[in-house]
Amino acid sequence: MHLKQLVNDKECYEQFQEYIDKLISMRQRSIETANDSTTMYRQQGAIDVLRKLKLLRETVNGPTN
Numbered sequence: 001m002h003l004k005q006l007v008n009d010k011e012c013y014e015q016f017q018e019y020i021d022k023l024i025s026m027r028q029r030s031i032e033t034a035n036d037s038t039t040m041y042r043q044q045g046a047i048d049v050l051r052k053l054k055l056l057r058e059t060v061n062g063p064t065n
Contacts, residue, residue: 007057017054024050 007013027043027050034040 003056003060007060013057016056020050020054 006016024047027047031040031043034043
């Protein structure tokens with residue numbers, strides 16, 4: 001119920017998307033400066049999860065046909 005309110009409130013969801021984009025940018029910068037492969041892989045995993053969060057509206061509301 002609370003997720004539907006978040007994803008269907010245009011202004012709130014846009015702010016959420018912007019926040020996710022900032023987090024992705026931060027993780028990408030961390031990859032660029034990573035000194036070891038473990039750190040790089042962790043950052044890649046975090047980016048993957050953040051990108052899935054960007055699809056939250058579609059997941060909560062279901063497919064639109």
